[in-house]
Amino acid sequence: MPHILLTNDDGYQAEGLRALAAALEGFATVSIVARAGAQRGGAVADAAAADRVQRIAEREWAIDGTPADCVIVALHKLLPEKPDMVISGINHGANLGENVYYSGTWARRVRARCITFHP
Numbered sequence: 565m566p567h568i569l570l571t572n573d574d575g576y577q578a579e580g581l582r583a584l585a586a587a588l589e590g591f592a593t594v595s596i597v598a599r600a601g602a603q604r605g606g607a608v609a610d611a612a613a614a615d616r617v618q619r620i621a622e623r624e625w626a627i628d629g630t631p632a633d634c635v636i637v638a639l640h641k642l643l644p645e646k647p648d649m650v651i652s653g654i655n656h657g658a659n660l661g662e663n664v665y666y667s668g669t670w671a672r673r674v675r676a677r678c679i680t681f682h683p
Contacts, residue, residue, distance in 0.1 A: 565591075565593050566591075566592045566593070566649065567592065567593045567594075567595065567643075567645060567646075567647045567648050567649075568588060568592040568593070568594050568647055568651055569595050569596075569597060569635070569638055569639075569643065569647040569649070569650045569651070570584060570585055570596045570598070570651050571596070571597055571598050571631070571634045571635060571650070571651075571652055572598050572599075572631075572652060572654065573599070573631055573655050574598075574599075574655055575599050575600060575601045575626070576596060576598040576624065576625075576626045578598070578655075580653065580654030581598060581654065583654060584654050592648075593623070595623040595638065595642075595647065596620075596623065596624040596625070597624075597625045597627060597634045597635070597637065597638035597643075598626065598627070598634055599626065599627055599628070599629070599630075599631060599634060600618065600627060617642070625637075625638070625642055631652075635650060
């Protein structure tokens with residue numbers, strides 16, 4: 565069974581994240597590492613939030629840091645094995661930023677790619 569890391573801008577309790585986790589149930593082992601609350605426009609800012617992690621449930625954590633921190637901390641500190649895939653979203657509302665580099669959704673994709681998913 566594949567292992568999928570889910571994260572988002574809207575926090576670990578967000579409706580879109582919960583719907584995505586439910587849809588993947590039975591298809592994949594799902595780990596969730598998301599912000600404790602919503603943060604938009606955080607892009608690739610890092611706050612080194614490894615010391616502000618709250619375990620919510622088995623394979624689920626909330627982090628008081630930036631969206632990019634969620635992926636960094638998940639891959640370096642929380643997950644016992646590298647996930648096969650990182651999915652960033654489903655976010656509440658449209659991702660309509662004029663510049664993708666301000667997007668927390670984009671930031672998590674960049675961090676995941678840079679850290680573990682090398683060609």
